[in-house]
Amino acid sequence: MKKILLASSLVLSTLGLQAQDSVMIRKIFDEALVNGQCYENLRYLCKNIGQRLSGSANAQKSVEWSKKLMDSYGFDKVYLQECMVPHWERGAKEQGFIIDGTNRIPVPIAALGMSVATPKDGLTANIIEVKSIKELATLGESVIKGKIVFFNGPWDQRFIETGQGYGTAGVQRFAGPAEAAKYGAVGAIVRSITPALDNYPHTGGTVYVDGVKKIPAAAISTLAANKLSSMLRLRKLPLIKFYFKQNCRQLPDAKSYNVIGEITGTEKPNKFITVGGHLDSWDLAEGAHDDGTGVMQSLEVLRVFKATGYRPKNSVRAVFFMNEENGGRGGDKYAELAVKNKEEHIAAIESDEGGFTPRGFSFDGIPASMLKDINKNWKKLLEPYEVDRLTAGGSGADIEPLKDAFKSAVLIGFRPDSQRYFDIHHTPNDVFENVNKRELELGAAAMASLVYLIDQHGFN
Amino acid sequence: MKKILLASSLVLSTLGLQAQDSVMIRKIFDEALVNGQCYENLRYLCKNIGQRLSGSANAQKSVEWSKKLMDSYGFDKVYLQECMVPHWERGAKEQGFIIDGTNRIPVPIAALGMSVATPKDGLTANIIEVKSIKELATLGESVIKGKIVFFNGPWDQRFIETGQGYGTAGVQRFAGPAEAAKYGAVGAIVRSITPALDNYPHTGGTVYVDGVKKIPAAAISTLAANKLSSMLRLRKLPLIKFYFKQNCRQLPDAKSYNVIGEITGTEKPNKFITVGGHLDSWDLAEGAHDDGTGVMQSLEVLRVFKATGYRPKNSVRAVFFMNEENGGRGGDKYAELAVKNKEEHIAAIESDEGGFTPRGFSFDGIPASMLKDINKNWKKLLEPYEVDRLTAGGSGADIEPLKDAFKSAVLIGFRPDSQRYFDIHHTPNDVFENVNKRELELGAAAMASLVYLIDQHGFN
Structure with a gap:
């Protein structure tokens, strides 16, 4: 009987607490x-x-x-x-152009956080698209060297919580530029890490690796990334070049x-x-x-x-x-x-x-x-x-x-x-x-x- | 043993269905x-x-x-x-003014859906604020008659789902104008049914009652409603009047x-x-x-x-x-x-x-x-x-x-x-x-x- 009483008084006190919590x-x-x-x-x-x-x-x-x-x-x-x-510091606003023969098509870019600047007059090079860091390795230094790498890995819309999409697509921003540099790339342009199709470059940090050359890296808007990708599909290298200029500095x-x-x-x-x-x-x-x-x-x-x-x-x-x-x-x-x-x-x-x-x-x-x-x-x-x-x-x-x-x-x-x-x-x-x-x-x-x-x- | 087998096969088939549903x-x-x-x-x-x-x-x-x-x-x-x-049809855009002596202060209003128009030159009358339909009854015909009733019942922010806030505050829009007419009001101005403080009047239907005079009714933005309310608090009737003109019609x-x-x-x-x-x-x-x-x-x-x-x-x-x-x-x-x-x-x-x-x-x-x-x-x-x-x-x-x-x-x-x-x-x-x-x-x-x-x- 005592045991039962104890049990029920415990229940009561638990209920009391719950009620008090609920009121608070x-x-x-x-x-x-x-x-x-x-x-x-x-x-x-x-x-x-x-x-x-x-x-x-x-x-x-x-x-x-x-x-x-x-x-x-x-x-x-x-x-x-x-x-x-x-x-x-970002410095003056960045400039980016797709160069298709004599045609210069401006695209919205923004330096990734912690990126180095381009040379003062900007950087022009052939551009090569990859969908992942893994793809860099399959292409190797012979293909990558001297080029700007365009990381265009897509956002996976199938994730229900977008944080998972960010984590997955985000690797190319966090680690892509440093990886590209290992193969001799001179710059990196990264598709903005977003599920949206719009004209805004999404900045965010990139991480350099000790002992690897720091190359300039910028985000490009998703709509511009789609445009660049479709131009690259239609024309074969080396017809498409990319130019960008950014003015950031580390104090x-x-x-x-x-x-x-x-x-x-x-x-x-x-x-x-x-x-x-x-x-x-x-x-x-x-x-x-x-x-x-x-x-x-x-x-x-x-x-x-x-x-x-x-x-x-x-x-x-x-x-x-x-x-x-x-x-x-x-x-x-x-x-x-x-x-x-x-x-x-x-x-x-x-x-x-x-x-x-x-x-x-x-x-x-x-x-x-x-x-x-x-x-x-x-x-x-x-x-x-x-x-x-x-x-x-x-x-x-x-x-x-x-x-x-x-x-x-x-x-x-x-x-x-x-x-x-x-x-x-x-x-x-x-x-x-x-x-x-x-x-x-x-x-x-x-x-x-x-x-x-x-x-x-x-x-x- | 048979019984156990049956039970476990039921479990399996249930699991099977769940798995199939999950895939679909x-x-x-x-x-x-x-x-x-x-x-x-x-x-x-x-x-x-x-x-x-x-x-x-x-x-x-x-x-x-x-x-x-x-x-x-x-x-x-x-x-x-x-x-x-x-x-x-709404017709030409509505006009609304708070009239404070010789001062006419424009306020954003929009006719409530199904409302009748004001007279062609608009309607001017003393305005009286109520917080609920119930308050109308306590004031009675002697106070309401000939006036514009300003329904200013607040949105209750405490509801977690806003649908409940809408249902509660919305009554003054659905039923308020017809109720005010029963006491001889000549028009109704209703605080917009929204949790937001902004300059937009929120329209929406109002319902007239058979046998009761149809009076013109409009929504007023929440910011303007706050302004009108504070003016009414500061000055005593009949100093504050309200004018509105709306051009809607029922075809x-x-x-x-x-x-x-x-x-x-x-x-x-x-x-x-x-x-x-x-x-x-x-x-x-x-x-x-x-x-x-x-x-x-x-x-x-x-x-x-x-x-x-x-x-x-x-x-x-x-x-x-x-x-x-x-x-x-x-x-x-x-x-x-x-x-x-x-x-x-x-x-x-x-x-x-x-x-x-x-x-x-x-x-x-x-x-x-x-x-x-x-x-x-x-x-x-x-x-x-x-x-x-x-x-x-x-x-x-x-x-x-x-x-x-x-x-x-x-x-x-x-x-x-x-x-x-x-x-x-x-x-x-x-x-x-x-x-x-x-x-x-x-x-x-x-x-x-x-x-x-x-x-x-x-x-x-």
Whole structure:
């Protein structure tokens, strides 16, 4: 009889907790949807500051403004965390032409991030199309040497989540130019990594390899890539040449900062739950979805806690990471100092897939049994808000360095709807106008709800 | 032993079916995402035809083009279904002013659909704000008589799905003007039914009541509504007046058509699964999300079946319904003729909530046990495509008349992400550019997958 009583009192207390959680999550969503401030904060970041590539004056401006903004909310701690960041500049706008005999056809290109410049007067060479890095090897140095390699691997539309398409097609941008250089290529033109057919070159980082010549590399719009490809199919080499000129340069590393706000835990002040995004952006637009939305949602998590009177047991930090796009130095520094300061990190959530309607979270490398428990305990609570897709998957580049430092930390990726992200990603279209207020706010509320659940219940 | 064998062979055959279903659904999504045609079909409808309000020349043009388009796909049957539709015209663009002493402040308004015109020189009267229809009754005829009633009920942002916000705030548009007339109001100005703060009046139908005077009614943009409200708060009546002029008229009913394509069932040709949207639109824009996406997705279901070589057992129809927006005559006619022709309707799916990322389907009025079975049998199959939210809920205005006619027909609403729909709904922003190709195609594939499952397995 005693056993039965115990069991039923456990059930009751579980029900009580669930009901209490359910009330708190409803409060969080109401606050974010009715009194939300992330949308107007994002407007300021996009419209009054704009692009903020690491090392730029605008990046510094964004750091200073973010610090002030956090100060205005009266969190328990607000501070900067210094880190040195790469400082790459695009310089004057690029030029690109397909040269077909005497005909010069202008095409929209943009230097890939971290690329070297072309010679001052530009670079002209025969151009050869490949669909993959693998294809380079089959062609070999005899074919590639002295040419510009045109990486035209297609986006695979069959993936349901576009992140998978990006990962697959993206290899040619990350690694293609360095691979082409190994075979003696003099330049690389890379099809923009996007499911969309449009006239925008999508920039993004490329990675050189030590000991291999750095060749200039640019993204070309998908429509121009299709045009170039069809011209190459119709005419045989060496009739089609390509010319491009880009003016980028790598400056010495610059001093910059992560911006951090904290609500200190009432019970376990040295245990941390981090929620973050990255403050830096590429230079072509306003970095609205990438990743102004992520930082402003993270800030909103803390604001919503304060507004609803929720005092977390553990310390909760909103971190605006610096330099995700071309270096990851902010993320590295955050983990390094966490170790140095003997902090204990129990979880981190990153929002860096755009501020679209939230669908759930992915949990990085946790045991299947743990993911099952998370679903069992929390899925029902998140279902009314349609953010209950709790899956295995990646987290985020800025929080990943925590993985090595804190073996038991649970790293989590915020997962919004993915369909529109890569249409605008790293292009001039990544602007405030393409962010929907409610979508952004729902995401912030979803993040706050998960932080709340972790804070209350941990993962055990 | 025999019993055990039987059980395990049942399990095997179930697994076999699931595997076969899973392969077919993958094929459907691949076809829609790689070779999809709904996006380009929608482009034509929006850009080459545009708005197509019932009874208009453009509506007729859209009927003729749709019929030709369906013919080009070589379905088993393509035909028109005649129906008489209301013919309302907006006439010249409306004018609206807040009159504050000698100051005339122009505000964006648009006549509500089916509204009567103002007198030729416009209508000027004192204006009184109410937040709900209920508030009218508390004020009574002594206060309302001779005035313009300003319905300024807010959109409730707390709803997660915006359809609920629309239903709640929308009452003042559907029923408000007729209610105000009962108390002697001379006109009605209604806050646009949208969660967005912008400068667009959102049109949409209003419903007059027999025996009550028809008063002119217009939508006002949410920003202008806020301005008017704050002016009314600051100054006491009768200082603030309102002037508006609208030029709409009701013409005699016009002949129009539903457009229908059919793949005839191989086993049960007289059993029907309908998938549809509505071809007509409001007159202010291109009717892209409302409901060009719905008709083009419905057509795509049939195209995908043909392209993948799938021959349904039951007859599957894509129906482009006419006159959803201001009459529902096409839906009525479809059900009426289905009865007359002794058809048997087993299911109908309507897409009329925009062409956004699909999240699932809602099932109208089915028993809880049936919904449970649907989830048990099909949820897992739809989960990889993130369209597995299978809930109780509404279906669609065009297929609802089937409910009375066919008691066992299952009526289903296609449920895309709802966040952006009411931002552009019934405004000049409902244009092709606001439709995302992949979102649209994923929706078409989701609809085709559900039709396939119903065709294969029914609901038992």
